[in-house]
Amino acid sequence: MSSLSRISFFYLFFVLTLALLHAPCLVTSSIYRYRSNSVAHDTASTNSAKHHHKWVGPVGHLVVTVDVKGDGGFQSVQAAVDAVPENNTKNVLILISAGYYIEKVVVPATKPYITFQGAGRDVTIIEWHDRACDPGPNGELLRTYRTASVTVFANYFSARNISFKNTAPAPMPGMQGWQAAAFRISGDKAYFSGCGFYGAQDTLCDDAGRHYFKECYIEGSIDFIFGNGRSMYKDCELHSIATRFGSIAAQDRNSLDEKTGFAFVGCRVTGTGPLYVGRAMGQYSRIVYSYTYFDDVVAHGGWDDWDHVHNKNKTVFFGVFKCWGPGAEAVRGVSWARELEYDLAHKFLAKSFVNGRHWISPADA
Numbered sequence: 001m002s003s004l005s006r007i008s009f010f011y012l013f014f015v016l017t018l019a020l021l022h023a024p025c026l027v028t029s030s031i032y033r034y035r036s037n038s039v040a041h042d043t044a045s046t047n048s049a050k051h052h053h054k055w056v057g058p059v060g061h062l063v064v065t066v067d068v069k070g071d072g073g074f075q076s077v078q079a080a081v082d083a084v085p086e087n088n089t090k091n092v093l094i095l096i097s098a099g100y101y102i103e104k105v106v107v108p109a110t111k112p113y114i115t116f117q118g119a120g121r122d123v124t125i126i127e128w129h130d131r132a133c134d135p136g137p138n139g140e141l142l143r144t145y146r147t148a149s150v151t152v153f154a155n156y157f158s159a160r161n162i163s164f165k166n167t168a169p170a171p172m173p174g175m176q177g178w179q180a181a182a183f184r185i186s187g188d189k190a191y192f193s194g195c196g197f198y199g200a201q202d203t204l205c206d207d208a209g210r211h212y213f214k215e216c217y218i219e220g221s222i223d224f225i226f227g228n229g230r231s232m233y234k235d236c237e238l239h240s241i242a243t244r245f246g247s248i249a250a251q252d253r254n255s256l257d258e259k260t261g262f263a264f265v266g267c268r269v270t271g272t273g274p275l276y277v278g279r280a281m282g283q284y285s286r287i288v289y290s291y292t293y294f295d296d297v298v299a300h301g302g303w304d305d306w307d308h309v310h311n312k313n314k315t316v317f318f319g320v321f322k323c324w325g326p327g328a329e330a331v332r333g334v335s336w337a338r339e340l341e342y343d344l345a346h347k348f349l350a351k352s353f354v355n356g357r358h359w360i361s362p363a364d365a
Helices: 003-021 077-083 342-348
Strands: 034-036 053-055 061-066 091-096 099-102 105-107 114-117 124-128 150-152 158-160 163-166 183-185 190-193 196-198 204-206 210-214 217-220 225-227 230-234 237-241 246-251 261-265 268-272 275-280 286-290 317-321 337-339
Touching: 061 077, 077 091, 077 105, 237 246, 246 261, 246 286, 261 342, 268 275, 275 286, 286 342, 317 342
Parallel strands: 061 091, 091 114, 099 124, 105 150, 114 158, 124 163, 150 183, 158 190, 163 196, 183 204, 190 210, 196 217, 204 225, 210 230, 217 237, 225 246, 230 261, 237 268, 246 275, 261 286, 286 317, 317 337
Antiparallel strands: 034 053
């Protein structure tokens, strides 16, 4: 073999090796899927027989393109989702070009492992305009949870560099039926990076399951993050557009046995106020802010017990840990919102709060 041939051979070998090593990363979803009881070797554990794991996630990759101008495989996001087979077993990357996609999108529970990847939060936007008081297809009122512009029931969903919007006008405080969600996540193990969520009342329905939001922008006026998810918000901006009074998070935990709650870590609270940073939607509501900056927009007292009837201030877990900014003192404004010591705060600081080491890659946490 000539010197040139040997160089070409080794170069080809090197390229193929890199491709094989990076094959799991061909789809932008960062989610790991494991199952116990495999024969894999676990060098990190002294009880290796109990902690062996093997890959049981999707097999294979499918890339789908969407372009509102017609230059992709599909012109609408829903059409691309519809093309994914029922009981999907592949990593599906839906590449969504820049543009406004004015449509209502649903990802059903039978289609896991889907990633929406936009061209940037400011340029790829899915939007709709439903309100809770609007009639649905059957003539009945939609109510809050069915207003979402995008609804995801599937597990292992992820989204990157894309925005979700509900363009219904912002209500004045006290107006009924104007809840208008931009996004509803009801599946387990969902990951969001560099995404935008825009609305007014009830922007982000963090409904159920474990979720991780990284470097996202979430905008609204009243309870603009709400639900009973078990979720971590890392390095996100929470931006209030409240005109008279507003609130950031309303969490709906209803039992001490539930592991749900919202953990905000390294976030920024900006915009207009005054606003509550948390409200007790559920009897055992759980919300913790850590290392978070609060602009001077926090209402006196900082927190609200929702109905002032069921003594939720005796059962909720509202906490702050090493927060700062001109509004930080108001966050500590009621006796039942505690300044936490590290031993209580630490479980709200890492992705283990959502069991993330099993399904979020270290690089993406």
